[in-house]
Structures are given as C-alpha cells and as structure tokens.
Amino acid sequence: MYAIIEVGYLLATLSFLGGLKFMSSPKSAKTGNLIAAFGMVLAVVLTFVAAVTATVPYTNLIIMLLAIAVGTIIGKRLSDKVEMTGMPQLVSLFNATGGGCAMLLGLVEANQMDVSTAILGNKILLIAGLITGAIALTGSIIAERKLAGKVKDRRSKIVIFSARILLALMVLLPTLYFFGIIPMDFTVFMYVLATLAMVYGVLFVLPIGGADMPVVISLLNSITGIATAFAGFVYSNKAMIAGGIFVGAAGILLTLLMCKAMNRSLLKVLAGTFKKSKNGTVEVEQDIKEISISETALSLSFAQKVAIVPGYGLAVAQAQHICGQLQQLLEKRNVEVDYIIHPVAGRMPGHMNVLLAEANVDYSRLKEMDEGNENMEQYDTVLVLGANDVVNPAAENNPDSPVYGMPIIRVYESKQVIVIKRSMNKGYAGVQNDLFGLDNCSILFGDAKASLQEIVNQLKLI
C-alpha cells in the first residue's frame, strides 16, 4: 500500500512537470493542463485513501467531503463566469485561496503537533509556511481589489515604514522565540505571527502602483508556491514540494521578466517609487500630423503587411473584438495582419494574448516584441491602439527620459505609423512621446473603439 501511494505521488509530480512542459506550445498546452489536473486528482484521492482509517470520526469526513464538493462547484462557476478582462482579478483571488489554505494548515498543524517532541526544523518550516501563506492571502486580496479599481494606491511614508517594521518583526520574533526569550505557547505564538503576516500582506501591496500590478501578481503567485513547498517539507511530501517549487519558479521568472520589460527594479516596484524625469517638464515642440478615418482605411487596405500594436487601452475600451473584425476584413483583401505585443501590455503577464485569442485571432498572428522588431521594416502600416510608452523611441535615444532603457516596439522603423489617440495626453510614465513628431507617424484622434468601428465600416464600403 505504501509503495502504491509513493508511486502515485511520483506520478503526480511528473504530471505537474509534464503539464508545464506542454505549455511550451499553444497546440499542446490543452493536453498539458489535462495531464496536470489528472495528476492533482490522483494526489488528492491517494492522500485520502491512505490517511482514512477506521478511527477517523465521521464529522471530519463529512466536513471534508462537503468542503471539497462546494469548493469544486464554486471554482467551476467562477471560472465559467469570468470575463477575459477580469482574468487578473480571478487569478489573484485563486492565489489568495491557496495562501489562505497554507496559513490555516499551519495553524491547525500547530494546534495538533506535540510541541515538546516536535523538532525545531519542523517548527521553523511551519512558521515559514504560515507567514508566506498569510502574506499571499491578504496581499492577493488587496491586489484583486486594486485591479478591480476598488482600492487606491497608498504611498504614504507610514504605510511603507510600518510594512518594513512588520517584515523585520517576522524574522526577529521567531528567532527570539526559539532562543527562549519569548515565553509564549507555540500555538498562541502562531496566531500572533499569522496576524502580523496578514497585516504585512495588506501594507506590502497598498503602495504599489496600478500599472505595476503584473509584477505583483507574479510575485504573490510565487509566494504561494513557496508556502506550498514549506508545507510539503513539514509532511515530507514530494508532490507538494515539487508543485510548490515549480510554482515558485514560474512566479519568480515572470516577476523578473515583467520588471525587465518595464525597466524597473523589483525593489523600486515594491517601494512604489517612480523615476523622475531629469530635466523636469522640458518639452519639445512637436509637428503633429493628423490623419482621417477614411485615409486610415485606405492606407490599411492598400498595404501588404499591417501590424497592430495593442495596449491595455484597447482592452479597457473592450475593442479587441472589433480589432478581430478589422483583421478579418483586411485578410479578405489579402492584407497580412500581425499583432505585436509588448510583454507589459495588459494587467498580468501575457494578458493581451488571451484577450486577442478570445476575439478569434489566430495565435500564429500574435508576435512577441523581439520577433516584431526584427521584421519591422516589412510592415507598410502599423496601427498603435491604446499603447503609448511601449512605442516611445525616447526609451532608446534619450538618456534623460524616465522611460530610457525600457525595451520598446520599434514601430518608427516601419513605413507608416498611425496612432489612435483620444487626445495628446501623456502615457502612464507621464512623458512626451517622441514618436508623434516623426515624419512617418500620423495621429488619428478619437476613441479607440469608435474609431476602429468606423474604419471597419469604411473598409466594408471600399
């Protein structure tokens, strides 16, 4: 029996790894998800079968089965109902549940464990799992609220200062406790730590700017993974350790990737600070060329290769479906249409790809930034929709600019750029966009969705 269970956990671990491996291509990703889900069910069922003995009271079994049934149904419902634009919120919410589970697990285990005989290492791991779980729980809830626009950034000194104090306490208190300096029951001590960590989770996410959310969600995701790995260590369960570590690795990789794409260090993101423009508000007079809807439609229909650079503004305006229509119309005229997507377009890593996939865009048309940049000269017309800072050439050639050093989509290398903009307002970084003054760039003033709709209407007539 014991061997069967160990083999089961081994299969579960392999299925997680296989599932992630299959994610390397959109073709196989669906299978990968099924494999990982199958491994998960196997791990859970085996645990259940192995741990149930005649001595387990019925109350426990009933509560547990009920919790599993309700959890499964609610999970399915939430995932069926979510809008693709609301995906970052839902992922944060699910992340909070994982963190909450880890925290409660730590508390119950502390209540159950025989404190006098438990080895120190296990207590430390339990504390580590509890703290990381609690931070992931409240941090993810605040991130979810922020993404939903319900909570504003609080960048006051007090918040940042208290967060640092709490962080120090969470290292200091357990150290003092294990040297016997804090005379307290282990269970009570765990409650204290859980409370501190939950408050820290809130204060840690509050100062972080809305546009930095992709970094934070990735980071919180990896924290939950680490919490899972700690718990796995306590139970010497390899499926838990492996699962936790894979998630932790994925989260950290995505965090660093997002930071790099925004050219900001993780520490600066966490402190909620922004790089200020060195020369203040000095602005260069720009020669702006306006373009009309019909001119845009003409230019698109006579092009051979068109690229669309979407930004989050596109998703906010819910314009991705019209974008898909535009593409279909152009393809009927034998115009090739590609999308070039900056890594930080959207509110979580890869978000824009999901939004466009929902609008029935073939995934082979979704190009990553580097691939788009390599072939930029081939595009006859590039349409910039709701993106601003990510196409600003100042990032490459103006060391004084706050966006300097950020990797950009080099649309200025294409033959013609058309930017759809509501007004000359600045982007998220609050910097003037040098692109608008260039000879090959024209601006179509108007709301992204309305303008796209009109372009589509015109194209139908041409």
Next chain:
Amino acid sequence: MGASTFHQTTTTSLTMDFINQHIQEIYFVLFCVFIGIEVIANVPAILHTPLMSGANAISGVILVGAIIVMLRVPGDDYLNLTFGGIAVFLGTLNISGGFFVTGRMLKMFSQKK
C-alpha cells in the same frame, strides 16, 4: 550565560538532526528548482497568462496537506475542524478554479484555417 550557551548548542544539534533527516528532500528541492526554471523558461510569452493560472492551480496541491491534517483532528475539536474545513475548501477552490479557467483560456488559443 550558561543557560544561553546550552540553548545554542542544542539548537545547533537540532538543526544538524534536521539536515540529516531531510537531506534527500534538500537534494530534491535543488533539482526541482533547476528543472522548474528550465521548463518554465521555455513557455512562450503568448501563453504566460495560462501558465500563471495553471501554476496557480498546481500550488493548490497544498490541499494534500490540508487533508492529512484534517484527518488527524479529534472529532470534538470544533475550532480546528472549522479551520481545517475552510482550508480544505480553499485548497479545492484553488485547484478546481485554476484548472477550469486555464482550460477555458487554452481552448481559445486555436489555429483558424
């Protein structure tokens, strides 16, 4: 002074015990870190959102721990039964929601001909 020295030595020896007992897991963790990074670095940017929600679902494997602890709680310890029950619920929600939503997203990534 004497007491604290004593405490320190026991702490050190306990840590040594822990490492002795868990050396296999420590190797396992190191390999997992490297394999995990290698595999995940190969996921293209286009799939980063499903990767994240899928990984999120995998972190729901914490449910295994919640089940183990839940089965150990005495049947009349209502506080811990409540905590444990909520933990099992949250863990299941994480797994079910995570895999379902990932599947829903991946279904949209199809090649149209």
